[in-house]
Amino acid sequence: MVEESLMNNYTEILQNELVPAMGCTEPIAIAYAAAAARKLLGEEVKEIKLCCSGNIIKNVKAVTVPNSGGQKGMQVAAILGVLGGDSDLKLEVLSTVTDEDREQCRKLVDTGFCKVSFQEEGPKLYIAVELLSENHKVKLEIANQHSNIIYMEKDGEVLYKEGEEDKQDVISTGGDRSLMSLQGILDYANAVDLSLVRPSLQRQVEMNLAISQEGLDNPWGASVGKTILETWGSDVRACACARAAAGSDARMSGCPLPVVINSGSGNQGITVSMPVVEYAKALSISEEKMYRALIVSNLVSVYIKHYIGALSAFCGAVSASCGAGAGITYLCGGNYQKIGRTISNTLGNVGGIVCDGAKPSCAAKIASSVHAAILAHHMSMKDQGFHGGEGIVEEDVEKTIRNMGYIGKVGMQSTDREILKVMTDQVDVNSCV
Template sequence: MAAVVEHTHDGVSLIEVNGKKILEKNISFEENQDLELESLRLEEIFSYVNTADTRELHFLLDGYKMSLELAEDGIVQGFGLKSGRAYLSEVYGDHVPADLYEHPMNYLPDDLPTRARILVAAASDARMGGSRLPAMAAMGDGNQGLTAMIPVGTAAEFLGKNEDETIRALALSCLMLFYVKIHIGRAAAFCLCAIAASAGAAAGLAYLMGASEKQLKAAVKNSISPLCGMLCDGAKNACALKMAIASSTAISAVTLAFKDVECGFYDGVADDTLEQTVSCITDIAAGSMDMLDKAMVDEILKKSERRRMEMQKN
């Protein structure tokens, strides 16, 4: 079986089975929309978030609630790697409540980083492991939506923020994700949950905590810098672990920014400004990453062939 995917994750233009074409079509792609987003300045994003009519953005709250339902399903049903279950049970050590996995939302810890990590991982467990519940995608990707929304929504609850403030923070998280992703590329070899969605979460979290524009940009840079080397090796159960790391990094990045810690010019891909930092990663993504993609696919196919041979022997 062979398939060709163009432009976007769902842009399937060709499917062949045993040498026979069962699907072939031209995939159109609206580049104008991407070009418009690429020209969007961060100041315009900040201005929109502060002035938007939140009644038109209420669907973001629905997306957050949808994400929580998915997280609960991940723990109750024990989907995927069961990483959400593992993170939750770790909180209680040797004294795990008898109904922990039946009513997990009653036992979430009063600790923002840990709670967000549990919920993000559990939601991914469910989505990657076969749950029938929906996830709200962000720029075409459900896992990125979960990573951008759950830490921000959870923080809003912790901080006692009202609905208006929560919606604006969720909007900023998604828009920052869009900003980073549209520059790096929709299907880059990087893990965009780690880079783009974590950047979004950092922005939304910083907004909720009353950050200045300088602190907010520092938080996003602090999130991007340590995660820029994380690669995408396909959609699978282990995405939950990457998303948990992305969530924790976003929260830590904001904490550091408020203590005047900021990755800068002498720190690898980080640069003087957030815009320059994103530009640096964009250049890397547009460079030799095609070779990396091919090497990644080759290794996965090699592994699959090895398993096929092992099964034939048995």
């Protein structure tokens, strides 16, 4: 019997993680910060100063800002947030943008109206927006999570400031991740009253299926999902990879349809859900069992990401695919050992994929990671897998997860810096003053 406090903790994590977002969450976070700052300012904006961490810059540079009419970049995200964003909608902040806002943004983006600078130290997820009007100046900061405002100031007066302990590079709200374990996740998935989480899971399935179908029906991005179905066939393995990739095809190229995210990422939200839905359909699994498998998939991804941090050089498609693989193994009757082996087999294969920013090629990384997770699942069901002492893999899956987390958060710091050097040399950013 799972303790009630632990059950409540997992429920809180799911309810806080599975929220809708429009488009790539990094430009949306910039737009949200800008819209919230404009609301605080209360006057027409004359100038925007935007300062972001390297990982925000990396994830905004090459992705199309949703509802922007095909525009890209940090300036576009901030300007649209100021012109037409609704901060009350949080990660769907740009759903209210109009044609007039888009046209005005095109005129302003190259005028110096929005100046961008680079925050070298501090949290990997950090955004500071300063707005100036005729009579006032405001500053607003976001850190650690995409809609987590940590600081607000107007005309030199501090209106809100989180404690310094909250500014560390951790995912800190919506349940205690340090209490998670694979066995705890499985116990929770088996025992939870589905009425507590069904609305969040149902919304995840419906929204993510819609954007996945959009990616399959129309030529978004590099059409990775469409290409898979056209060349690999249409068995459940191909469909699982294609569905996940197609959702990313659409959202990385500016599709305005919302997705339900996981670990702060729409791509990860699509990756944890679509393969499980495809396998449940192909295997004629009941809706209840599918939802419980989605609980496993979502929470395994959150659990792995907890050790890595919000943003890093580690591709989040891998941790999300581990979740999907775990959910598929759960659907097929796998126990703790088989599910754990699926996770270890996946990490032992594609644990080294790097994140070089949000862009159309994310769809291909998702397809590769989901393919690896499906292979890992089939190996596990045959009691085959990688053994402790082989690279980062340990006999205990919990240790394997911690090993990967250490590599992603600590070991890949230098990789992250070098990726950022390559990418920021190509954009006009200066050190923060």
